[in-house]
Amino acid sequence: MEIPAVIRFSVPKNHSVCLPCGSSDSADVIWTLQDKEVLVTRRGSYMTNKDRQHYLLKPNGLCILHLDESHNGGYRCNQQLVAELQVLTGHEYVVSAGRTLLLPCRGSFKSKQRWFQQREDERREAILTKFKNGTVKPEKDGGRLSFSNNALQIQDLQLEDAGEYLCNGVLQARVTILPVHPETTARTTPSSAVMTTVAETKKINMKPEIVLLLIAVVSLGLMIIFLAAVCVLLTSMKCRRKKKYRAAATPRREDTxxxxxxxxxxxxxxxxxxxxxxxxxxxxxxxxxxxNWRERPSRSPPDQSHxxxxxxxxxxxxxxx
Structure with missing residues (x-):
């Protein structure tokens, strides 16, 4: 039996995606997440569903509705890894090359969708049009653009896919593509790759906060060092003054x-x-x-000097x- 290719999906939060079960023709199906958590099962006419609000079992696969961060990970159908899911948050997405990106058209209620891509320092370019009757026309060569899961689908992401994406003139996302080295891909499991990409996304999103925190810590450290130096200088000056006062107050020992x-x-x-x-x-x-003369009535030394x-x-x- 041919092992199906693992689809590595990157999907925005609150959207939906349907995962195929591969080449399994069995009527009995068990869907698991991370090979541990059982989501949906079907044995003949008997079915179980852990969360009907998020999981919908279909004859050819599993649909995950209203995505959130808890849906990150690898999905198995009958113990076979078929998909790997990365949930994106915000509007700035950092995605590794080679993944499949889904971009839903939000903020526009027109049945016709006109998609544009704008790279940095380049003109806006039309890439795909979905007409009212459901017909889809990719306007960019390469065959990697399509309309699936009710969203613009870009397969096998490349560095050239980075930029801003607009649907009917509304900005949908800013996409950054991370290059994947062959050695890293060969040694990394799908689940660890998802976690690594999520960690990179959080790291980049939190970069301004980290910079501000570092500046605040460095400034506080310099202030503490400055105050310590001032305290040491004042203490030293105080000690010197005390020594001078003591020296002036102490009588000079003289050899008498x-x-x-x-x-x-x-x-x-x-x-x-x-x-x-x-x-x-x-x-x-x-x-x-x-x-040490003492004054006496009959005698007092004349012209006493110090x-x-x-x-x-x-x-x-x-x-x-």
């Missing part, structure tokens, strides 16, 4: 101890003349420092026998 002083030869001669004949020894001391030299003489004599 008496030091032996040797008189000159002339002073010695005068002293020998005036000194009594008793044997003794005279020791002279000199001290450089502040005088610093002066104090001379003292001590005479030693042997004790009398």
């Amino acid at each position: 101890e008496l030091q032996p002083w040797k008189p000159s030869s002339r002073q010695k001669e005068c002293e020998e003349c005036e000194t009594p004949s008793l044997q003794g020894e005279m020791i002279h001391y000199a001290s450089l420092g502040r005088q 610093h002066s030299v104090i001379y003292s003489s001590v005479i030693t004599r042997p004790a009398a026998r």
Whole structure:
């Protein structure tokens, strides 16, 4: 039995899409999502349906109505992977090359649909027209454009399919096509490819917010560093002032101890003349420092200066026998 090709659909939110069951001719059908969740079953005349508002079983496949993010993933019919679904949100779509894109005509109630594509820096180009009687006329060569699932269908997306799409003059979507490398495609499972594409879409959509957040974080960090530097500078200046005040308030230690002083030869001669004949020894001391004079009624030193030299003489004599 030939294995059917997996259809990789990219469909906007709230639209509907019908998935074929492949080449299975069995009357018994089991549809599962991600090979785990059972959606719809049919065994003869007995049928089950998990959610009738979203799932409609048809003889040749399964229709998923009112798409939302919970419908992302791979769909299996009788354990055979037949389709892979990516639900698009907003109006800016990021889709990988090779997928099948569905674009419904929203905002226009005309039965005739006129589709245009406008690439960047190029003129608007008519690509497909759906007439009132249901006839579809692709106006662009290549055979990849059609009208299916009540929407413009672009199969096997290429880089040239990027741009803005308008239906009856109303902008429907801005489409960006991501190139797919062969190695990545061969090693990536369908479900992981969908999740990767969804993650890329969210990443691109959130890019302005991420940039603003990074700017705010960097600005806050610079502000904190600046405030810390100012605090360190103020603390350093305060410590220096305290040291200066302490140095000014602390009295200067001065050497006021008496030091032996040797008189000159002339002073010695005068002293020998005036000194009594008793044997003794005279020791002279000199001290450089502040005088601690006390005022007395009979004596006060004249012309006291802030610093002066104090001379003292001590005479030693042997004790009398």
